[in-house]
Amino acid sequence: MESVNRNLTSFTDWLTGLGCRNYHELEDKYGKEMAAMEYQSYQREQRELATRK
Numbered sequence: 001m002e003s004v005n006r007n008l009t010s011f012t013d014w015l016t017g018l019g020c021r022n023y024h025e026l027e028d029k030y031g032k033e034m035a036a037m038e039y040q041s042y043q044r045e046q047r048e049l050a051t052r053k
Helices: 011-017 023-030 032-051
Strands: none
Touching: 011 023, 023 032
């Protein structure tokens, strides 16, 4: 059985996937509102993956 943690994405990897090195670049690229929405979506997804059994 695969470890749940293998499905979790580090924040750094997530930012890299969006073409950014840090949250500030994410805001510059997508705007503050969109960056916040993307981050909330990332957090929700990580919580769901962490609680899956």
